Amino acid sequence: MEAALRWVLITAVAPVAWGTTYYVTHTYLPAETPLYGATVRALPAGLLLLAVRRELPRGSWWWKAAVLGVLNMGGFFALVYVAAQLLPTSTASTIMAASPVAMMLIAWALVAERPGLLPLLGAAAGIAGVCLMLLTGSVSVDARGVLASVAAMLMSSLGYILVKRWGAGADVLASTSWQLIAGGLLLLPLAAVVEGAPPALDGPAVLAFGYVAVVATAVAFAAWFTGLRHLPAATVGLVGLLNPVTGVLLGTLIAGESLTLRQVCGLVLVLGGILLGRPTARRPDEARPSGAGRPAGPTGAGRPPESAGAPGSSTAG
Numbered sequence: 001m002e003a004a005l006r007w008v009l010i011t012a013v014a015p016v017a018w019g020t021t022y023y024v025t026h027t028y029l030p031a032e033t034p035l036y037g038a039t040v041r042a043l044p045a046g047l048l049l050l051a052v053r054r055e056l057p058r059g060s061w062w063w064k065a066a067v068l069g070v071l072n073m074g075g076f077f078a079l080v081y082v083a084a085q086l087l088p089t090s091t092a093s094t095i096m097a098a099s100p101v102a103m104m105l106i107a108w109a110l111v112a113e114r115p116g117l118l119p120l121l122g123a124a125a126g127i128a129g130v131c132l133m134l135l136t137g138s139v140s141v142d143a144r145g146v147l148a149s150v151a152a153m154l155m156s157s158l159g160y161i162l163v164k165r166w167g168a169g170a171d172v173l174a175s176t177s178w179q180l181i182a183g184g185l186l187l188l189p190l191a192a193v194v195e196g197a198p199p200a201l202d203g204p205a206v207l208a209f210g211y212v213a214v215v216a217t218a219v220a221f222a223a224w225f226t227g228l229r230h231l232p233a234a235t236v237g238l239v240g241l242l243n244p245v246t247g248v249l250l251g252t253l254i255a256g257e258s259l260t261l262r263q264v265c266g267l268v269l270v271l272g273g274i275l276l277g278r279p280t281a282r283r284p285d286e287a288r289p290s291g292a293g294r295p296a297g298p299t300g301a302g303r304p305p306e307s308a309g310a311p312g313s314s315t316a317g
Contacts (some may be wrong), residue, residue, distance in 0.1 A: 004231065004279040011227025011239045017220040019246020021212055023254060028208035030199045034084065035191035038077035039184050040209050045217035046180025055174040064166050065178035071159030072221075073183020078190060079152035086145025093244050095149040097130035100237030100277075102157035107233035111165050119234035122276030126241040129269030132262055133248050160236070164228045172229060176221050231279060238277035241270050 029037055057065050083092045100123040104115035167175060191198075201209070227236045245267055252259045 007227055007230040008235065008239060008278065010223050011231060011236055012223075012242055014220040014224035014227070015240045015243035016246045017216040017223075019243045020250060021216045022247040023250045024208050024212060024216075028204045029212075030201075030205065033191070033195045033199045034081045035078065035187055035195055036198050037209075037212075038081070039187040039191050041212050041217050042073050042077070042180045042187060043184030044209075044213040045221070046177045046182075046184055048214065048218050049173050049177035049222065050181065053171055053174040053177060055171055057174075057178050061170055061175070061178065064162075065175065066182050068159055068163060068166075068175075068179045069182025069184075070186060071155050071162065072179055074186030074190075075183075076152050076156045076159070077183065077187060079148045079155065083145050083149040083152060086142040087149060091135070091141060092145070092149045093134050093247075094127075094131055095146065096153050097127050097241060097244065099153050099157050099240060100126060100234065102154055103160060103233045103237035106158055106161045107164070110161050111233070113232055113234070115234050119232070119238065119277040122238050122273035123234075124273070125269045125276065126238055126273030129266040129271075129273060130241060130244050132266030132269065133244060134266075157237075160224075160228060161233055163225050164233060167225065167229055172226050173222055176218075176225055180217065180221065235277050235279055238274045241274060245270050 025031075025037070080092075083095075101120075104113075104119060104123065107113040108115060163175070163179075224236070227239070248259070248263055248267070
């Protein structure tokens with residue numbers, strides 16, 4: 001259980017860091033060029049991790065990195081951009097809150113992680129909490145924005161589970177760098193076509209981009225993919241709900257926004273849902289046969305044994 005808690009805390013670095021980007025982006029970064037913003041976020045982060053690990057893809061990882069770069073970075077960022085243009089942030093965030101359920105179902109199909117009752121209840125509580133926090137009134141809904149947001153949620157959920165399925169043979173920092181670089185290279189020509197010349201940046205914007213690229217992207221994605229390597233997809237998906245929680249709390253603590261009773265109730269529901277979905281210790285009678293020499297892990301058939309240690313997993317932890 002202590003090991004599981006450690007991996008949960010490491011995984012939580014990602015959604016907490018992602019949650020801070022709302023405030024940083026709104027306050028310091030140019031709002032009119034989000035595709036360039038995503039490109040500047042992804043490419044430097046990928047190059048930084050590549051400089052740290054200094055390992056290029058080998059064999060099938062060339063095409064796997066390209067696929068994951070589209071699903072988790074480039075295509076995802078582009079769809080989020082479309083959704084942000086057509087939907088209120090509250091609506092888009094609420095749709096994205098369904099990702100734990102999507103991850104559970106995809107993990108069941110691809111890595112044989114059958115979702116349990118408690119994680120499903122936790123997902124329901126978490127989604128309800130996000131709705132309470134963000135859906136505070138009637139808003140107009142554009143069907144195109146809903147489709148873009150749903151597509152982004154499904155795309156990233158599939159990408160995360162593919163990382164879990166394919167990641168055992170690759171260093172976590174190296175594979176994260178390959179995905180970020182592939183996604184950034186996809187976004188760069190798209191940004192040039194849609195947004196024209198890159199924006200001019202002042203000092204605070206440069207520092208903000210540095211924070212977003214290093215902390216909210218390089219460190220965050222490395223932590224996220226490390227969590228996927230060691231935890232059930234259901235648990236990782238629920239931990240991801242800390243993203244909107246962080247955004248709401250930062251708005252209250254830094255931006256001077258008021259925290260309503262409705263939002264407090266939503267926060268409690270989200271945190272309760274995460275606790276429901278946490279990994280639980282297996283009973284002795286659920287252990288593997290003695291010939292295996294190792295108890296079964298909390299993720300079931302889809303997870304490699306921790307003691308085998310996928311290459312590079314210890315460096316991100």
